[in-house]
Amino acid sequence: MGALDRHAAGVAQGRVVEFRPSGSSMVPLIRSRQLVTVSPVDPTKLEVGDIVLVRVAGTTYLHLVSAVNTNTGRVQISNNRGRVNGWTTYARVYGICTAVDGIPRPRSAGKVRKP
Template sequence: MVPLIRSRQSVRVLPADPSKLEVGDIVLARVAGTVYLHLVSALDHARRRVQISNNRGRVNGWTGHDRVFGICVAIDGVPRPGAAGKSRSADPDGAR
């Protein structure tokens, strides 16, 4: 499977609003003490957690909203579909 983000590609990440996440979003989340980019593969709103998968789609497990720090809004300058409006940024164009 072709990865969503290849090695050395530039990404733009903004602070995430976990309540607005959807399956298919790429998030910056802490796993076992290290922060990685992960694909959101399922949501559990009642327990305030997201299921995260690696860059190639393998499921890694569940993590709480408090461990989701950011959302990837662009890869190599190309906006990610559906990522707009899911950050906690006050600026409408996403700049901080």
């Protein structure tokens, strides 16, 4: 189990988590090692452009929602460089990024799932 899997498990249990992901796939939205805050999410409220902690095809990502299909309850996930990771169900969307280095992410507050 990787670090993102452990954070996803915590969010799935209803906890807000903070961590410092590494990599450059989300630059400039998230730079490597910036502190991110991820809260449980109501996936029915997701929109294109939201950053989510999600599992796609066996891998956990902190990536963008690039498309939403409300009829099937699925979202498409991509990085910020144009690479599409694939589609996944609402059940595999664990959380939404609500802040990066303490700066709130736009449109995220109303999507947090209440315990």
